Amino acid sequence: MSLCITGFLPDVFEDSSLKYELYVNDEFNEQIVALLGHKSVDEMAAGEWLLTADQVAQISRLIGEVIPSDLDIFIGVEAEA
Known part of the structure; x- marks a missing residue:
């Protein structure tokens, strides 16, 4: 499964x-x-989660990708194809 x-x-x-x-x-x-x-x-697969601005910033730093700060950002799990 992928985030x-x-x-x-x-x-x-x-x-x-x-x-x-x-x-x-x-x-x-x-x-x-x-x-x-x-x-x-697997526990996260129960839905899609709205992230706080702090969580978005932490994830952005961790993965080395800029995530837009002007949007409502969610994270969820998708089955791999």
Whole structure:
């Protein structure tokens, strides 16, 4: 299973289309799961989780990718194809 980060415009906008999507390299799964306070990727598979600005910043530093700060950012688990 892979972690996927998605971004949408905040609720004040009527546009609910996907604005950002990033599949995280599996090598970061354990660190991200621990950072978010979950026990495993399987435990996270129960839904999609809204990230705080601090969590977004920490994950961004960890994976070395810029994640937009002007969007509502979620993280979820997707089955690998």
